[in-house]
Amino acid sequence: MVQIEIDEDACVGCGSCVEDCPNDVYEMDEAKNKTKVVNLEDCMACLSCHEICPAQAMEHQDIHVAKRLYIDRKVNYALDRII
Ligand code: SF4
Numbered sequence: 001m002v003q004i005e006i007d008e009d010a011c012v013g014c015g016s017c018v019e020d021c022p023n024d025v026y027e028m029d030e031a032k033n034k035t036k037v038v039n040l041e042d043c044m045a046c047l048s049c050h051e052i053c054p055a056q057a058m059e060h061q062d063i064h065v066a067k068r069l070y071i072d073r074k075v076n077y078a079l080d081r082i083i
Pocket residue numbers: 020021022023024025026042043044045046047048049050
């Protein structure tokens with residue numbers, strides 16, 4: 001299962017990951033002004049949060065299975081439209 005690690009020293013509390021995650025994996029910790037992972041099981045490893053984070057504050061691990069499924073789905077979709 002995918003793992004997400006937030007570097008709290010790096011996180012600037014912009015909230016972009018909270019707003020952009022399609023599966024509500026993150027929530028802001030208002031007291032700390034940092035993001036926190038609240039629904040890890042819903043992460044589909046799309047890596048949108050990783051792309052948008054201005055501080056490179058998050059790291060994803062063990063994503064190969066979910067990522068592979070995502071790529072396969074895109075490839076199959078493209079092939080269906082070509083063939
Ligand atoms: S990888 Fe995608 S689904 Fe997972 S936390 Fe980031 S934006 Fe959300």
